[in-house]
Amino acid sequence: MTRFEALKAREEKLLCRTYGRYPVSVSRAKGSKMWDVDGKEYLDLLSGIAVTALGHCNEELAEVIGEQAKKLIHVSNLFYQEEQLDLAERLLKTCHMDKVFFCNSGAEANEAAIKIARRYQQRVKNTERYEIITFSHAFHGRTLATLAATGQEKYLDGFSPRTDGFVQAAWHDIEALKKAVTDKTAAVLIEIIQGEGGVNCLSPEYVEQVQELCRKNGILFMVDEVQAGLCRSGKWWAFQHYDVRPDVITNAKALANGLPLGCMMTTDEIAKAFVPGSHATTFGGGALVTKAGAKVLEIMERDKLAERAEHLGNYLETNIMALKSPWIKEVRGFGLLRGIQLTCSEESAKTLWNSLIEEGIVINLTQGTVLRLLPALTISEQELGHFIQILDKLLKRIEK
Numbered sequence: 001m002t003r004f005e006a007l008k009a010r011e012e013k014l015l016c017r018t019y020g021r022y023p024v025s026v027s028r029a030k031g032s033k034m035w036d037v038d039g040k041e042y043l044d045l046l047s048g049i050a051v052t053a054l055g056h057c058n059e060e061l062a063e064v065i066g067e068q069a070k071k072l073i074h075v076s077n078l079f080y081q082e083e084q085l086d087l088a089e090r091l092l093k094t095c096h097m098d099k100v101f102f103c104n105s106g107a108e109a110n111e112a113a114i115k116i117a118r119r120y121q122q123r124v125k126n127t128e129r130y131e132i133i134t135f136s137h138a139f140h141g142r143t144l145a146t147l148a149a150t151g152q153e154k155y156l157d158g159f160s161p162r163t164d165g166f167v168q169a170a171w172h173d174i175e176a177l178k179k180a181v182t183d184k185t186a187a188v189l190i191e192i193i194q195g196e197g198g199v200n201c202l203s204p205e206y207v208e209q210v211q212e213l214c215r216k217n218g219i220l221f222m223v224d225e226v227q228a229g230l231c232r233s234g235k236w237w238a239f240q241h242y243d244v245r246p247d248v249i250t251n252a253k254a255l256a257n258g259l260p261l262g263c264m265m266t267t268d269e270i271a272k273a274f275v276p277g278s279h280a281t282t283f284g285g286g287a288l289v290t291k292a293g294a295k296v297l298e299i300m301e302r303d304k305l306a307e308r309a310e311h312l313g314n315y316l317e318t319n320i321m322a323l324k325s326p327w328i329k330e331v332r333g334f335g336l337l338r339g340i341q342l343t344c345s346e347e348s349a350k351t352l353w354n355s356l357i358e359e360g361i362v363i364n365l366t367q368g369t370v371l372r373l374l375p376a377l378t379i380s381e382q383e384l385g386h387f388i389q390i391l392d393k394l395l396k397r398i399e400k
């Protein structure tokens with residue numbers, strides 16, 4: 001029995017079976033490389049699902065975390081904490097927002113967005129609006145409210161009744177969105193680039209029309225940038241590729257490069273909706289994670305990781321399309337949030353994905369036939385080139 005097989009058997013006994021695991025158990029990682037418990041090396045094109053944007057075990061960050069862990073880890077939100085303010089200042093410099101709420105995950109960031117939208121409508125604007133409109137193939141999290149926002153039957157199965165107050169409109173269809181709007185609509189929540197949904201992008205006209213519709217009808221325009229945010233798309237925020245100014249932004253994933261930290265950002269006007277006691281979390285924005293978050297943002301800015309993501313994303317797209325494989329329809333996305341749309345069946349896509357893992361390439365397969373790439377923003381061109389070489393080899397083998 002290998003160490004991996006032993007671990008797998010142990011897990012069967014000990015953990016709730018909520019995860020469909022990859023056939024790998026990682027024991028250590030550095031940059032974009034990972035090693036499994038049996039010593040095999042992998043190239044990581046997933047980075048913990050868009051989390052370790054600075055690569056694994058970044059030394060500067062490890063040092064800051066180590067120092068902070070000896071100084072102050074957690075005191076709760078009953079206390080003022082300078083570390084939160086340092087990170088808030090850095091975050092607010094990246095966009096047009098005025099205020100931040102810190103939490104622990106993407107789902108919690110979206111919960112905060114949903115709550116502030118409802119409370120703003122009901123306590124500041126004195127309306128009875130509560131409905132949140134989301135879109136087909138969305139992914140907003142796994143709490144009961146964010147599951148209802150996600151709206152996909154496969155995730156809702158067995159969790160009835162579905163939390164009330166969520167309506168879904170077809171993706172990228174302004175007429176469908178107009179039809180979904182009622183006098184109960186509080187907000188629209190949209191991923192500017194859908195990740196889990198298959199790396200789906202929006203046209204500038206559509207995004208501007210969504211904002212216009214929201215403004216005309218007194219609806220909040222909220223963007224879920226949990227996955228696409230923080231330089232991954234080639235700008236600080238994916239919405240900055242468009243001529244819009246959302247009312248609320250949510251983020252998590254890369255914010256502390258692997259420590260649990262999320263945030264919801266909004267304007268002074270909308271922030272009036274929250275007063276002491278209206279929302280809270282014990283862990284949210286503790287000293288350790290926010291100290292790490294501030295360092296992450298400092299490195300992203302200093303090392304121009306947005307520009308780097310843009311450049312490497314173009315490199316990926318050009319070189320993958322240059323393979324001219326009949327198996328590849330297109331490469332979608334922005335920066336280093338990319339989806340390779342395969343032309344084959346889901347079964348063949350799974351076989352290709354398995355062969356990539358065997359060759360030491362860790363990548364995600366989503367929506368059956370989309371290979372999703374979410375590498376660290378620090379990955380090298382050479383490492384991406386290695387992946388393209390392996391992909392070429394496997395595609396040629398399959399074509400034969």
Ligand SMILES: Cc1ncc(COP(=O)(O)O)c(C=O)c1O
Nearest residue numbers: 105106107139140141195226227
């Ligand atoms: C766009 C988006 N929103 C929300 C979430 C939920 O984040 P978390 O898993 O941290 O709760 C995810 C996670 O994949 C996501 O991609």
